[in-house]
Amino acid sequence: MTATALERAERRKAWAFALPGLLWTALFFLVPFAYMVAISFWTRQGREIVATWTLDNYVAFFQKAHFFKGLVVSLEITATVTVISVLLAYPLAWIIAERVPKKWQRFALVMAILPFWTSYVVRSYSWLLVLSKGGVVNQTLLSIGIIAEPLELSANRTGTVIGFVHFFVMLLTLTIYANLIQLSPNYRRAAADLGANAFQTFWHVVLPLTLPGIMVGAFLTFVLCIGDYITPQILGGNNELVLPQVIMLQLGRRADFPMAAALSLVLMAVVTLAYIACARWLKMERT
Amino acid sequence: MTKTVSGGFARRMLLATAAAATLVPAGAMAQDELNALVWCDHTDPALVEPFEKANNVKVNLKEYEGTGAAISIIEQSRPGDWDVLVIDAVDVPRAIDMDILGEMPADKLPLGDLFPEVRMDETTTRDGKVYAVTEKFGYNTISYDKTKVDPADMEDLTVMWSDKYKGRIALYDYYLPMVGLTGVAIGKKTADLTQDDLPAIKEKLFEMKKVSRQVSDVVASQTALATGEVDIVAGGGEWLTAGLSAEKPNLDWTIPKQGALRWAQSIGVFKNSEKQDLALKFVQYIVSPEGQARLATSSCYWAMPANAKAGEHLTDQQKTALRWDKQPEYLKNSQLYPVADADMDAAMQDIWTEMLQQ
Numbered sequence: 001m002t003a004t005a006l007e008r009a010e011r012r013k014a015w016a017f018a019l020p021g022l023l024w025t026a027l028f029f030l031v032p033f034a035y036m037v038a039i040s041f042w043t044r045q046g047r048e049i050v051a052t053w054t055l056d057n058y059v060a061f062f063q064k065a066h067f068f069k070g071l072v073v074s075l076e077i078t079a080t081v082t083v084i085s086v087l088l089a090y091p092l093a094w095i096i097a098e099r100v101p102k103k104w105q106r107f108a109l110v111m112a113i114l115p116f117w118t119s120y121v122v123r124s125y126s127w128l129l130v131l132s133k134g135g136v137v138n139q140t141l142l143s144i145g146i147i148a149e150p151l152e153l154s155a156n157r158t159g160t161v162i163g164f165v166h167f168f169v170m171l172l173t174l175t176i177y178a179n180l181i182q183l184s185p186n187y188r189r190a191a192a193d194l195g196a197n198a199f200q201t202f203w204h205v206v207l208p209l210t211l212p213g214i215m216v217g218a219f220l221t222f223v224l225c226i227g228d229y230i231t232p233q234i235l236g237g238n239n240e241l242v243l244p245q246v247i248m249l250q251l252g253r254r255a256d257f258p259m260a261a262a263l264s265l266v267l268m269a270v271v272t273l274a275y276i277a278c279a280r281w282l283k284m285e286r287t
Numbered sequence: 288m289t290k291t292v293s294g295g296f297a298r299r300m301l302l303a304t305a306a307a308a309t310l311v312p313a314g315a316m317a318q319d320e321l322n323a324l325v326w327c328d329h330t331d332p333a334l335v336e337p338f339e340k341a342n343n344v345k346v347n348l349k350e351y352e353g354t355g356a357a358i359s360i361i362e363q364s365r366p367g368d369w370d371v372l373v374i375d376a377v378d379v380p381r382a383i384d385m386d387i388l389g390e391m392p393a394d395k396l397p398l399g400d401l402f403p404e405v406r407m408d409e410t411t412t413r414d415g416k417v418y419a420v421t422e423k424f425g426y427n428t429i430s431y432d433k434t435k436v437d438p439a440d441m442e443d444l445t446v447m448w449s450d451k452y453k454g455r456i457a458l459y460d461y462y463l464p465m466v467g468l469t470g471v472a473i474g475k476k477t478a479d480l481t482q483d484d485l486p487a488i489k490e491k492l493f494e495m496k497k498v499s500r501q502v503s504d505v506v507a508s509q510t511a512l513a514t515g516e517v518d519i520v521a522g523g524g525e526w527l528t529a530g531l532s533a534e535k536p537n538l539d540w541t542i543p544k545q546g547a548l549r550w551a552q553s554i555g556v557f558k559n560s561e562k563q564d565l566a567l568k569f570v571q572y573i574v575s576p577e578g579q580a581r582l583a584t585s586s587c588y589w590a591m592p593a594n595a596k597a598g599e600h601l602t603d604q605q606k607t608a609l610r611w612d613k614q615p616e617y618l619k620n621s622q623l624y625p626v627a628d629a630d631m632d633a634a635m636q637d638i639w640t641e642m643l644q645q
Contacts, residue, residue: 046629064637066644073644134515155501155516237501238460241643253355253462254636255362 040261049257057262070246071266077157077242078226081164082218088165089172089217090210096173097180109177112170120167124234127163128154131235155237163231168224172217179213180206212282219278223271243267319344321565323371324357326350326552327505328423328585329573337581338572344565352504353461354378361387366559370566372419376551377463377624379410379419388418389558391567396420397574401593404618405551410626419555422573423582425590426621427464428547430512430523430540444472444545447521448494456499457511459522462639465492467548467625468522477548477622482634489638495521496645505588512538525609529589532608542617549621551593576600583609 041053061067096108115123130136131153138150153159183206191201229244236242241249243263250260321344323329330348339346351357354375361369374382382388398406401421411419429441436455440446447456447469459465467477469488500517501507509527511517513535520527524547528538554573556566572578579592580600591609592601598611610617627635 066637066641069644132514132516234507238503238643239501241640246640249636249640251355251359253353254633255355255358257359 036261036264039258040265042258044254044256044258057259058266060259061262061266066241067246067263070241070243070263071270073240074226074242074244074267075270077160077164077232078222080161081168081225082221084161084165085168085172085221086214086218089169090176090214092169093173093176093180097177109174112173115166115170121230121234123167124163124231127159127166127235131159131162154235156239157236159235159237160232163235164225164228167231168221171220171224172214175217175220176210176213179210183209215278215282219275222274226271227267319562319565320347321345321370321562321569322347322349322368323373323569324349324351324360324369325371325373326352327587328582328590329373331581331585331587334578334581334585338569338578341572342565342568346569354381358385361385367557367561369557370560370562371554371569372557373422373552373554374419375624376405376407376410376419376421376424376553377626379553379555380413380626382555383413383418387558388555389560389563390416390418391420391556391570393417395567395571397594397596400576400596401574402591402595402614402618405549405593407551407553407623411553411555419553420570420574421551421593422554422579423590424549424551424593425526426524426540426542426547426549426617427459427461427468427522428524428540428542428621430508430520430527430538432512432515432518432537433539434537435515435518438539438541441519441541442543444468444543446519446543447472448491448498450498452519453498454500455518456495457508457517457520457523458495458499458502459508459520460502460504461522462635463624463627464548464550465522466635466639467622469495470625471546471548471622474545477625480625480627480631482631485634485638489641492638492642493645496642502643509588524590526588526590529608530584530586533604542620547617547621549618549623551623580605 039049040057041055042049042051043054043056044050092112096105096112100108118126128135132138133150133154135154137153138147141147142150153162187205187209188201191205196204226242227244229242229248232238232240232242232245238245244267247260247263247267250256250263319342323346325348327350329335330350335346335348338344349360351360357372357374358381361372372382372388379388396417398417398420402424405421405424407421411417411421429444429446431438431441436452440449440451446452447458466485466488467480469491470477470480470484473487473491475484475488496502499521501511503511503520505526508520508523509531512520512523512527513531524540528535528540531538554570556563556570560566573582574594576594576596577600579594579597583589583592583597583601584605589605589609591611591614592598598606601609601611606612625631625635
């Protein structure tokens with residue numbers, strides 16, 4: 001067999017392996033996605049969905065303040081949650097990777113992922129019992145006389161952020177930990193040999209080398225946080241709507257599929273932009 | 288050497304199984320199934336199990352919240368997927384327009400036993416044909432903890448935007464009754480509401496949001512009131528407090544001087560159901576006095592049964608919690624949900640969403 005024939009045979013084999021995956025993706029992602037894009041240009045007129053091509057839904061998104069504010073609120077909450085989660089997760093991951101003895105690390109990780117074993121909704125309601133006016137936190141602070149009036153920790157953005165942070169700190173801890181334990185101790189030894197102190201070693205060597213772990217975790221946090229509506233619904237007291245809640249209102253109350261599709265595409269565009277920014281920053285496109 | 292099962296053997300086994308199946312008594316045969324699209328009160332086993340046992344049928348219940356959600360589910364289903372529909376009474380004409388409800392024989396329903404005010408023939412029938420029957424009703428009004436607020440204050444709907452209880456009020460998260468109730472509070476009749484009234488209502492809704500602690504669905508409102516998170520639920524009624532009357536006697540509700548909104552839910556049979564008889568039987572069970580008493584005191588929420596004869600099956604405690612004796616007075620002082628065309632409906636939803644974003 002000639003080299004070209006071999007190459008052709010290899011290529012055929014590669015296609016044969018890739019084809020089921022490609023078909024699966026086409027069937028369950030591309031086709032529904034294309035349908036959603038099409039619907040987003042239709043409109044709901046009265047009780048009917050009319051398949052006339054128009055930009056009305058996208059115009060409404062920018063014209064109606066309560067739609068656009070949904071995106072702004074989503075971005076504000078997501079940015080806050082991501083930053084706080086990174087700041088909390090990094091030291092936690094570092095302690096597990098560097099300070100916890102090897103034989104206890106697995107246990108520490110299991111403890112870190114323990115909250116994932118409980119339903120997301122149950123966790124949010126549990127946080128409500130902790131943060132509400134009559135919750136554990138307020139009752140404790142009131143009983144020891146630190147505060148005279150209950151703190152407003154739930155039914156507002158604070159509650160939403162606390163609930164989200166609890167969830168995503170664990171996720172970020174895992175991605176950062178995975179990065180930290182892969183780091184060869186030789187880097188730190190080399191830095192020390194060159195006269196760097198502990199902080200300089202961390203700042204100039206360890207941190208840059210663990211940035212991919214941070215960015216991957218931060219991106220996952222961003223995607224999951226911006227697409228969630230359960231925590232804002234339960235812990236936010238419905239006092240400000242995030243974009244996924246606005247989308248749910250279009251579906252659940254108005255059966256306005258075109259508007260919901262348009263809003264979903266806006267959300268998807270934001271996530272895509274975040275991915276592009278993340279990938280460019282990590283120079284992932286060069287690998 | 289591997290032995291394969293021959294086609295002949297497989298066929299013989301299949302025939303033997305089929306023959307054995309024919310010898311099984313009818314009672315042990317696969318149950319018939321009924322698919323119902325319902326509100327959460329119908330998912331109480333205490334309500335559904337007696338029907339299932341009596342008819343050897345399995346009732347598959349899918350719960351939804353809001354007519355929009357029901358319509359979404361129906362639009363995504365195939366004709367015949369659903370047999371029974373529970374729907375907001377004011378939305379029955381919408382379902383009739385969609386041509387999804389089948390006609391039910393009036394003489395096989397206890398229409399004469401329903402409280403006349405909630406029979407609502409103008410929405411549940413068309414051209415003399417019955418498409419749905421009212422099964423339960425109640426009030427969107429004011430619920431409160433009588434140990435923490437002055438009950439006299441609760442007799443005035445304007446408490447919903449009064450600073451006196453700032454941060455202690457939850458608003459019920461359903462635009463239709465809340466827009467209607469706000470309209471009632473400022474002296475508008477729900478039946479006469481037009482888009483011209485919405486700016487004034489919007490202003491009051493925004494004021495309500497400023498003094499409220501949260502905007503909650505049924506479960507969250509009930510939890511907030513029961514745990515003391517809030518002391519008042521604007522838009523709440525017996526459906527929030529009656530079910531808790533035994534454990535939480537401090538919770539109460541009232542119909543203020545301006546009045547309240549009356550909600551009603553209806554039940555009907557899907558036009559394309561392949562089990563029309565069984566579906567009708569289910570409807571008959573739900574609107575029978577026994578079914579009505581169970582539905583009225585369902586674990587999800589309590590509310591008044593539409594069938595006046597259900598009282599014979601309720602205990603005194605249950606009747607007291609439902610304010611059975613006060614119904615004539617309450618019915619007189621309550622108005623139905625606003626019935627809006629598509630534009631008005633969209634406008635009401637817009638101001639509600641705007642209010643949430645304040």
